[in-house]
Amino acid sequence: MTTTSLAAAEIDALMLKHPKGFDLSLDRIRRLLTDLGEPQRKLPPQIHIAGTNGKGSVTAFCRAILEADGQAVHAHTSPHLVNWHERYRIGRKGEPGALVDDAMLAEAVARAAKANAGAPITVFEILTAVTFLLFSENPADAVLLEVGLGGRFDATNVIEKPAVTVITSISLDHQSYLGDRVELIAAEKGGIIKRGVPVVLGQQNEAIALEVLTSMADRAGAPLLVYGQDFFAYEEHGRLVYQDESGLLDLPMPRLPGRHQLTNAATAIAALRHGGFAPADKAIEAGLSHVEWPGRMQQIASGPLYRAAFPGSELWLDGGHNPGAGAAIAETLADLEERVSRPLFLIVGMINTKDPTGFFASFAGIARHVFTVPVGSSDAGIDPDDLAEAAIDAGLDAEPCDSVEEAIRLVSSSWDDSRAPRFLICGSLYLVGDVLSSSGLAPR
Incomplete structure (x- = not known):
C-alpha cells in the first residue's frame, strides 16, 4: 500500500x-x-x-x-x-x-x-x-x-x-x-x-x-x-x-x-x-x-469501479473487519435502507487473522448476495473460496470472485430491477486501500 x-x-x-x-x-x-x-x-x-x-x-x-x-x-x-x-x-x-x-x-x-x-x-x-x-x-x-x-x-x-x-x-x-x-x-x-x-x-x-x-x-x-x-x-x-x-x-x-x-x-x-x-x-x-475519516462508510462516486457499476448504483467502502465492526456497519446499512431502499451486495476480502463468520453474521437478512475477493496488497488474505464458505456458514448466499470490479460487473451487466443496487466493499483495510488507490482517492 x-x-x-x-x-x-x-x-x-x-x-x-x-x-x-x-x-x-x-x-x-x-x-x-x-x-x-x-x-x-x-x-x-x-x-x-x-x-x-x-x-x-x-x-x-x-x-x-x-x-x-x-x-x-x-x-x-x-x-x-x-x-x-x-x-x-x-x-x-x-x-x-x-x-x-x-x-x-x-x-x-x-x-x-x-x-x-x-x-x-x-x-x-x-x-x-x-x-x-x-x-x-x-x-x-x-x-x-x-x-x-x-x-x-x-x-x-x-x-x-x-x-x-x-x-x-x-x-x-x-x-x-x-x-x-x-x-x-x-x-x-x-x-x-x-x-x-x-x-x-x-x-x-x-x-x-x-x-x-x-x-x-x-x-x-x-x-x-x-x-x-x-x-x-x-x-x-x-x-x-x-x-x-x-x-x-x-x-x-x-x-x-x-x-x-x-x-x-x-x-x-x-x-x-x-x-x-x-x-x-x-x-x-x-x-x-x-470531520473526515477515509475508508469508514465512505461513499465512492468516481473512478473505474463507480463507472463499472449499474447507473445510479451506490458504492460504499468500509474497512471494518471484526464482529463488532460488522454489527455497526450492518446497523448503518439498515438505516440507509430505511431512507432509500436498494438491494445490497457485499464485496468482501479479509486477512487470515480475522473471524469471518463472526463478521458476516450481522449481515444475514440484510445482504442479497456476497462476493468474496482476494486482498491483493497482503500476503495474508483468506482464499476467496474459503471466505465464501464462511459467509455461507453465517447464513448468506456467497460466491468467490477474482476482483472487486468483476463482482460489480457481474451484478451490473444483467441488472433489471427498478432500484439500482447498493454495493458495500468491506472486510479489510488493505482492500479499502486498494480501492481508494485505484479510484484516485488516496487520503490527503
Missing part, C-alpha cells in the same frame, strides 16, 4: 531487516528512544486512544474539533490505507494539519534506523519512534496518539503523563496477540490507563469489559467518565444532543454516517472537555460538520 517515495524506500529497507509483525514489549522502543534523546518526553499535551472499534473515528473527531478551535494538532494513526505518510499528520496553527512531507518523513526514518544500529526491533516500533521525533520537533497544541495494537505493550505506551486516555468499544479482535476472551482484551487495552490521568470510556457493549476497565481505573486512581453514565449522546429532531455534568449541547449530526458515530463523537467531546482542552461550543459544532 505504499507509493514510490523517499520515505517508502527507507521503510522498505526496514521491512527487509526487521520482522513486520508485533512483538509486544516496551524494552526495545525504550532503548531506541533513549538513544534518540527521549523525544516522547518533549511532546505537546497528548490524548492517548485505544479500543477495538472506533478509535480512529474518535481521533478524527478530536482533530476536527481542535482544529476548528484554532489549535495545531499532531495526529498518529495506523495502519495507513495507501501511503505511509497517512500515519503522521503534522499540526499547523490556524489551519488543518497536513500529512508529513516526504523528505521530512524519510529523514526521520533514516535517523531512527541509524540510532537503532541493527538491534532487534519491529518495524512498528521504529515507526512509532519516528512519531515521537516528528511530533516533538514541530510545535503544536495537542498530540492525538492512536494505539496500534492492544495498549499495555503497544509501542505508543511509553508516554508517561497524557492529558487524558480514551478507550473505545471493546470486542474480540487480534486474539492471537491479546487473548481469546473480552476480559483479557479489555485488560490489554486498559494498560494505557495512567495513575491520576482522566480516563474516558466509550460505549462498552460487553459488561465484562466495563467491569475490567472500571476496576483498572479505580486501582490507578484515575478519574473515570463512562459513556451512558457520565456523558450521553442521542439524536433528536435531526440533531445530536450531547449531555454531561456541565449540561446539554445541541449539535449538528456528525458528518460520518452511522449511529455508532454519535457515540464516537460524544467520546471525543468528553475527552477534550475532561482532558483540559476546553474547545468552544462553536468549534465542536464545526468539527462535527467537517
Whole structure:
C-alpha cells in the first residue's frame, strides 16, 4: 500500500531487516528512544486512544474539533490505507494539519534506523519512534496518539503523563496477540490507563469489559467518565444532543454516517472537555460538520469501479473487519435502507487473522448476495473460496470472485430491477486501500 517515495524506500529497507509483525514489549522502543534523546518526553499535551472499534473515528473527531478551535494538532494513526505518510499528520496553527512531507518523513526514518544500529526491533516500533521525533520537533497544541495494537505493550505506551486516555468499544479482535476472551482484551487495552490521568470510556457493549476497565481505573486512581453514565449522546429532531455534568449541547449530526458515530463523537467531546482542552461550543459544532475519516462508510462516486457499476448504483467502502465492526456497519446499512431502499451486495476480502463468520453474521437478512475477493496488497488474505464458505456458514448466499470490479460487473451487466443496487466493499483495510488507490482517492 505504499507509493514510490523517499520515505517508502527507507521503510522498505526496514521491512527487509526487521520482522513486520508485533512483538509486544516496551524494552526495545525504550532503548531506541533513549538513544534518540527521549523525544516522547518533549511532546505537546497528548490524548492517548485505544479500543477495538472506533478509535480512529474518535481521533478524527478530536482533530476536527481542535482544529476548528484554532489549535495545531499532531495526529498518529495506523495502519495507513495507501501511503505511509497517512500515519503522521503534522499540526499547523490556524489551519488543518497536513500529512508529513516526504523528505521530512524519510529523514526521520533514516535517523531512527541509524540510532537503532541493527538491534532487534519491529518495524512498528521504529515507526512509532519516528512519531515521537516528528511530533516533538514541530510545535503544536495537542498530540492525538492512536494505539496500534492492544495498549499495555503497544509501542505508543511509553508516554508517561497524557492529558487524558480514551478507550473505545471493546470486542474480540487480534486474539492471537491479546487473548481469546473480552476480559483479557479489555485488560490489554486498559494498560494505557495512567495513575491520576482522566480516563474516558466509550460505549462498552460487553459488561465484562466495563467491569475490567472500571476496576483498572479505580486501582490507578484515575478519574473515570463512562459513556451512558457520565456523558450521553442521542439524536433528536435531526440533531445530536450531547449531555454531561456541565449540561446539554445541541449539535449538528456528525458528518460520518452511522449511529455508532454519535457515540464516537460524544467520546471525543468528553475527552477534550475532561482532558483540559476546553474547545468552544462553536468549534465542536464545526468539527462535527467537517470531520473526515477515509475508508469508514465512505461513499465512492468516481473512478473505474463507480463507472463499472449499474447507473445510479451506490458504492460504499468500509474497512471494518471484526464482529463488532460488522454489527455497526450492518446497523448503518439498515438505516440507509430505511431512507432509500436498494438491494445490497457485499464485496468482501479479509486477512487470515480475522473471524469471518463472526463478521458476516450481522449481515444475514440484510445482504442479497456476497462476493468474496482476494486482498491483493497482503500476503495474508483468506482464499476467496474459503471466505465464501464462511459467509455461507453465517447464513448468506456467497460466491468467490477474482476482483472487486468483476463482482460489480457481474451484478451490473444483467441488472433489471427498478432500484439500482447498493454495493458495500468491506472486510479489510488493505482492500479499502486498494480501492481508494485505484479510484484516485488516496487520503490527503
